[in-house]
Every structure is written in structure tokens, then in C-alpha cells.
Amino acid sequence: MPRKMTTTQLELFPDIRSTTATQTPLWQSLPDDTRQTLTRLMARLMAEHAGAAEGGNDHEA
Numbered sequence: 001m002p003r004k005m006t007t008t009q010l011e012l013f014p015d016i017r018s019t020t021a022t023q024t025p026l027w028q029s030l031p032d033d034t035r036q037t038l039t040r041l042m043a044r045l046m047a048e049h050a051g052a053a054e055g056g057n058d059h060e061a
Contacts, residue, residue: 027035 030038
């Protein structure tokens with residue numbers, strides 16, 4: 001017998017449409033060191049995700 005969900009996703013995040021969204025800054029307006037740091041972090045995140053998808057583990061012990 002399928003399990004019946006008692007909580008919906010919308011109940012977990014009530015009234016999210018009523019909050020004002022923060023404007024995302026333009027990439028070009030960010031300082032150079034911030035863009036470099038974000039680029040390195042995104043590359044690392046994607047590499048770790050690819051390793052996890054392949055069943056590998058790139059983390060040091």
C-alpha cells in the first residue's frame with residue numbers, strides 16, 4: 001500500500017510569494033577577487049558532484 005504524504009512541500013515554505021526577492025548583482029559588478037573565488041567554488045562543487053555521481057570520492061581523509 002503506498003504511503004500517504006501528510007505534509008506538502010508548499011506547507012514547508014509558507015507564503016514565499018509574499019516576500020520581496022533580493023536582486024542578484026550583475027556578475028560584472030562584482031569585485032575581481034569575489035568572481036575568482038566564486039568560480040573556484042563552483043568548479044569544485046561541479047567536480048565533487050561529478051565524482052559522487054560516478055561513485056568516486058574526491059574528499060581527503
